[in-house]
Amino acid sequence: xxxxxxSLPRPPILDEVVRDLDRALRTVSxxxxxxxxxxxxxxxxxxxxxxQKKHAAGLMRINHVGEVCAQALYNAQxxxxxxxxxxxxxAQAGREEEDHLAWTAERLQELGYGVSILNPLWYAASYxxxxxxxxxxxxxxxxxxxxxxxxxxxxxxxxxxxxxxxDAKSRAxxxxxxxxxxxxxxxxxxxxxxxxxxxxxxxxQAMAKVMTTSAYHI
Numbered sequence: 433x434x435x436x437x438x439s440l441p442r443p444p445i446l447d448e449v450v451r452d453l454d455r456a457l458r459t460v461s462x463x464x465x466x467x468x469x470x471x472x473x474x475x476x477x478x479x480x481x482x483x484q485k486k487h488a489a490g491l492m493r494i495n496h497v498g499e500v501c502a503q504a505l506y507n508a509q510x511x512x513x514x515x516x517x518x519x520x521x522x523a524q525a526g527r528e529e530e531d532h533l534a535w536t537a538e539r540l541q542e543l544g545y546g547v548s549i550l551n552p553l554w555y556a557a558s559y560x561x562x563x564x565x566x567x568x569x570x571x572x573x574x575x576x577x578x579x580x581x582x583x584x585x586x587x588x589x590x591x592x593x594x595x596x597x598x599d600a601k602s603r604a605x606x607x608x609x610x611x612x613x614x615x616x617x618x619x620x621x622x623x624x625x626x627x628x629x630x631x632x633x634x635x636x637q638a639m640a641k642v643m644t645t646s647a648y649h650i
Contacts (some may be wrong), residue, residue: 447600452511454582456559459503459533460551466534467527471608472601477542482594489545490648492602493608496536497548497647498584500560504530505580508562509573518570518650521623525577527618532612535605542601559637574625580631581617585610 476570480488506526515517537547548554567575588610595602628636 433632440500448511452507452559455503455507456535459500460555462537462547464530464534466531468531470535471604472535472539473599475604478598478600480543480596480597480599484599485543488546488599488602489540489543489596492536492539492543492605493545493590494644494647495549495588495606496533496540497532497551497554497643498587499529499536500551500554501535501643502526502580502584504558505562505565505576508559509566509577512563512566513570513573515570518623521619522577525619528612532605532609535600535609539602539605549566549650550646554643554647571624572622572628574620575628577620578617579628579636580626581613581620583636585613585617585643586640587613588613588641595626624626 437577494562502528506522510522510526513522562576566573588606591606592603592610595606622644
């Protein structure tokens, strides 16, 4: 019996393009299905006033946009990674991040608000960044994951301070997201990530600032 190959060959380019488009459409249209139970399910809904709901929704919309960006980044990096093992790891991380996408969308609906109308723009920009990072090589691509997750974890930690204390459901989601992001960053670091140059870190922070400011409102 012939030995099973270490990795399967890449699918035809057309198949990959179709899959990328399908993922993009599902992400920006809000069609996401979580594999894990929503951590907010264990919490009771709190009586929030109108201003608290609006503020919580703004923060959760930011987090939802962040997950739209995460889907684009991981999809692009997996699409253009040279190493088959890395492609598989990035694809798995993207599937895990889809839980966050579904949870935040569900919470926004519960609060009576919608997702950002700019999601197609954020997805396209993030996909381009992910593709560029992948083209720099696997170590650089992993380094981009580490830095992205570090910045996202910091944003989530700040949101735990900013969310209404009474909003247990939103807080439960954000806390689980924070734990997951830390794990993804640590995993990428262990796989041989290269350090992201300081100027690139600052550019990423500036872009994140634009995204968070706009996503809070629209």
